Amino acid sequence: MPTAYLVPHTHYDVAWAFSKEEYLKINETILEQALELMKAPEFKFCLEQAFLLKEMEKRNPSLFKGIKKMIKAGRLEIVDGQYLMADTMLPNGEVLIRDILVGKRYCKEKLGVDVPVAWAADSFGMNAQLPQIYKKAGYQWLAFRRGARTDITESEFLWKGLDGTTILAHWFPLGYRAGLNIDQWEQSLAKLKKYACTPNILMPCGSGSMPPQPEILPAVKKWNRHNPAVKMKIATPGEFFQALESCDKKPGVIEGELYDDELVAVFPQVCSSRAWIVQNARECEELLTTAEEFATIAWLLGAKYPTDDFREAWEKALLIAFHDIITGCGVDKIYEEVREVFASLKGKLNQLLSESLIYIAERINTGGEGTAVFNPLPWPTRNWVESAKGGFIADAPPLGYKVHKPAPRQKKPSGGIKIKGNEIETPFFRLKVDDQSGIIEVDDRDGNRILSGNELVIEDEVGDLYYHRSRFYPELIKSESGEGIKYGNFKPKGFRIEKEGSRARIIFENEYYCLTWPYRLKERFPPIIYNYKTLDITKEVIIYADIPRLEFITRIDNKYPNIRLRVKFDTGIERKVYFRETQFGVIPEPTEFFIPGEGAKPSGIPNFLSWFDVSDGTRGVTFMNKGLPAAEKVGTATYITLLRGVYGLSADGVAGPLVPTPDALELRPYTFEYAVQPHDGDWRQAEMYKQALEFNHRPIATQANASGELPAELSFIKLSPHNLILSALKKAEDSDAVILRFFETTGETTRAEVELFKDIKRLTMVDLLEREEGELPFEGNRFSLEVKPFEIVTLKLEF
Numbered sequence: 001m002p003t004a005y006l007v008p009h010t011h012y013d014v015a016w017a018f019s020k021e022e023y024l025k026i027n028e029t030i031l032e033q034a035l036e037l038m039k040a041p042e043f044k045f046c047l048e049q050a051f052l053l054k055e056m057e058k059r060n061p062s063l064f065k066g067i068k069k070m071i072k073a074g075r076l077e078i079v080d081g082q083y084l085m086a087d088t089m090l091p092n093g094e095v096l097i098r099d100i101l102v103g104k105r106y107c108k109e110k111l112g113v114d115v116p117v118a119w120a121a122d123s124f125g126m127n128a129q130l131p132q133i134y135k136k137a138g139y140q141w142l143a144f145r146r147g148a149r150t151d152i153t154e155s156e157f158l159w160k161g162l163d164g165t166t167i168l169a170h171w172f173p174l175g176y177r178a179g180l181n182i183d184q185w186e187q188s189l190a191k192l193k194k195y196a197c198t199p200n201i202l203m204p205c206g207s208g209s210m211p212p213q214p215e216i217l218p219a220v221k222k223w224n225r226h227n228p229a230v231k232m233k234i235a236t237p238g239e240f241f242q243a244l245e246s247c248d249k250k251p252g253v254i255e256g257e258l259y260d261d262e263l264v265a266v267f268p269q270v271c272s273s274r275a276w277i278v279q280n281a282r283e284c285e286e287l288l289t290t291a292e293e294f295a296t297i298a299w300l301l302g303a304k305y306p307t308d309d310f311r312e313a314w315e316k317a318l319l320i321a322f323h324d325i326i327t328g329c330g331v332d333k334i335y336e337e338v339r340e341v342f343a344s345l346k347g348k349l350n351q352l353l354s355e356s357l358i359y360i361a362e363r364i365n366t367g368g369e370g371t372a373v374f375n376p377l378p379w380p381t382r383n384w385v386e387s388a389k390g391g392f393i394a395d396a397p398p399l400g401y402k403v404h405k406p407a408p409r410q411k412k413p414s415g416g417i418k419i420k421g422n423e424i425e426t427p428f429f430r431l432k433v434d435d436q437s438g439i440i441e442v443d444d445r446d447g448n449r450i451l452s453g454n455e456l457v458i459e460d461e462v463g464d465l466y467y468h469r470s471r472f473y474p475e476l477i478k479s480e481s482g483e484g485i486k487y488g489n490f491k492p493k494g495f496r497i498e499k500e501g502s503r504a505r506i507i508f509e510n511e512y513y514c515l516t517w518p519y520r521l522k523e524r525f526p527p528i529i530y531n532y533k534t535l536d537i538t539k540e541v542i543i544y545a546d547i548p549r550l551e552f553i554t555r556i557d558n559k560y561p562n563i564r565l566r567v568k569f570d571t572g573i574e575r576k577v578y579f580r581e582t583q584f585g586v587i588p589e590p591t592e593f594f595i596p597g598e599g600a601k602p603s604g605i606p607n608f609l610s611w612f613d614v615s616d617g618t619r620g621v622t623f624m625n626k627g628l629p630a631a632e633k634v635g636t637a638t639y640i641t642l643l644r645g646v647y648g649l650s651a652d653g654v655a656g657p658l659v660p661t662p663d664a665l666e667l668r669p670y671t672f673e674y675a676v677q678p679h680d681g682d683w684r685q686a687e688m689y690k691q692a693l694e695f696n697h698r699p700i701a702t703q704a705n706a707s708g709e710l711p712a713e714l715s716f717i718k719l720s721p722h723n724l725i726l727s728a729l730k731k732a733e734d735s736d737a738v739i740l741r742f743f744e745t746t747g748e749t750t751r752a753e754v755e756l757f758k759d760i761k762r763l764t765m766v767d768l769l770e771r772e773e774g775e776l777p778f779e780g781n782r783f784s785l786e787v788k789p790f791e792i793v794t795l796k797l798e799f
Helices: 020-037 050-059 061-072 093-111 130-136 182-195 216-226 237-246 261-270 275-300 307-320 334-361 688-696
Strands: 003-011 045-048 076-079 117-120 141-144 156-160 166-171 200-208 231-234 253-255 370-375 381-387 390-396 400-404 418-420 423-425 430-433 440-443 449-460 476-479 489-500 503-517 529-544 550-558 563-570 577-582 585-590 592-595 599-602 611-615 619-625 631-634 637-644 669-680 700-704 713-715 717-720 724-731 738-744 750-756 762-766 772-775 782-787 792-798
Touching: 003 020, 003 216, 003 237, 020 045, 020 050, 020 061, 045 050, 050 061, 050 093, 061 076, 061 093, 076 117, 076 237, 093 130, 093 275, 093 307, 093 724, 093 738, 117 130, 117 237, 130 141, 130 156, 130 166, 130 792, 141 237, 166 237, 182 200, 182 216, 200 237, 216 231, 275 307, 275 334, 275 637, 275 669, 275 724, 307 334, 334 370, 334 700, 370 381, 370 390, 381 700, 390 400, 430 529, 449 529, 449 550, 449 619, 449 637, 449 669, 489 529, 550 563, 550 637, 563 669, 611 688, 619 637, 619 688, 637 669, 669 688, 717 724, 738 750
Parallel strands: 003 045, 003 200, 003 231, 045 076, 117 141, 141 166, 156 253
Antiparallel strands: 156 166, 370 400, 370 700, 381 390, 400 713, 418 423, 423 430, 430 440, 440 449, 449 476, 449 563, 489 503, 503 529, 529 550, 550 669, 563 637, 577 585, 577 611, 592 599, 611 619, 619 669, 631 637, 717 750, 724 738, 738 792, 750 782, 762 772, 762 792
């Protein structure tokens, strides 16, 4: 007999349409009502997210005591168990791991439970490494709402991740509100039954911050009296999955990222609303992991480890990673606190990083005054570094430092940068810039065009925080090349090229006016009157003599409401697939998706993280960014969204309430940083994952003059080969051991070779919750182990 597992629940938003404090009050009331209903032995309920439980423990101890009692009685189940329900596509992989680590540790310590059900009720898609992350964090099952592709025809399946790990998953075909309307149970069950691969049917009965319904108990009894063909029981998600596993029929296997065509229409827009959030989140993610790395090294050298400071910093970072905060899709007032969190995080993390670097620098024998250049990456680097005495190209060993001495000025060799008019030549390419638009053209040394662009494109935007909409098509208002509506025009303001040792800077200043005169036949009659200035623009291009990377810093002071501002490049490469970084790996993405009745459309699939690559197998271009997650491929062109200004949370009342969001019009100054790097071969051959990390993780300079015991150059950790990427170096949660985490990023079985600056006493493999799984061999300060394709490796080292 089919059995419907009715699961009363509430989805907790820490902030979205209401503030954090308002949601805490709402959910405190909901939990009190749920506990009252659970006095009836038949009633059960499930809760998400440890942050809510932690707050209830502080705010209402008697309520928390009742929660613990119901958990022990088996009538209240904790699902998800993360600190907060992060978006699973935008934060980096280490953030997702810490979200689980902090949350599940709290649930174990305070409630005595190992949370078995991952419950992704509201994330905008599911990245391809989640099966591995979930399994290595102790989850047995997964239930999720968004991202089911068209090839998913059953609601239960084994989801196979990038590395081959599988987890038993259930997709909510009708969302998490399937059983919310009691009078529609019959219709809902008929639909759910079509998707279920066994006689067991999961029917979630709740919604976002929704009180439980007292009518559920009598309604279930009535159902079972009048519907003998389908038994209904009030249950927890764990009971459903246990019944699912007991069935003889085995579910099919679905591979790869769960990101469907519906999300293609939403995510590029929602993640480019309030662009400052992702920009600041990226900066804080990098600062947090880098500060943790060097604090761990300083601790191994004798410093005190700032445990409480890092715990507080991670909890703030996890608040930012919440799915309705990092995506910018909430009401204006919730982002006042987000700005305060960013300011607090950056101040504290820069302080912690500085203190650690100074502590290490004071233990170096510098042989007099010098600049200690610290490399946060586990391979040797040669990169630009800013110091108190100016910038320079510096060498630094793997995750270590090198003391650079002041040197007399030397004549630059002829192989460096050559500037002639508007043209710049380096050992890697020739670049020409248009002094009227700032648009660049880049050729290789043989004169073949490899790239053009850095062209600003202004487009009409009348959508909301979720969807892009335009009043006309084509939606172009104006581009720097002159296309678009005739009335407006860009007005060049300044152009210069500055040489700074081993690099050159092109600085182009521009303005945009909505109305000019004459506005017809502009080729014959250039504008002489400019009215209604809405954009002040400074575009800076940085070219290095030693690095084949072009960097862009674009500053915008925006006074133009309801626009989408993008930057356009043309690579001359047209492909149906490109490659992008995902959490703990790299995946292929289509450049088009198919809409029934409309044909193929440019996908607008976001880049999400820090880089993506377009190549034809013989040559390619890698695009890197600091917090610009939305990109679109149209033919040979690539568009990167800088900002999107909208005035409402929702334009139709479906995605959310019709609340004005004037702060989301983006009428503010912005600085955008991105880069491109042409290369031969494909992204693997050119190791572009490595180059992108070097763009985002620069060496750090500290002035030093000490007579310590450490040499003038030292590597604390060497990790090779280069397809192994460092994710975390930290003090262990429960001991004085060190946690080292890295992953394989090219999809190849690899022999990892690790060398440390201290001898090891004990080495163990641990899971993502730092629970030991087995000892590993080592010799002195070295060890090696085999790493599977896209595997995340976490080790505990005792010294």
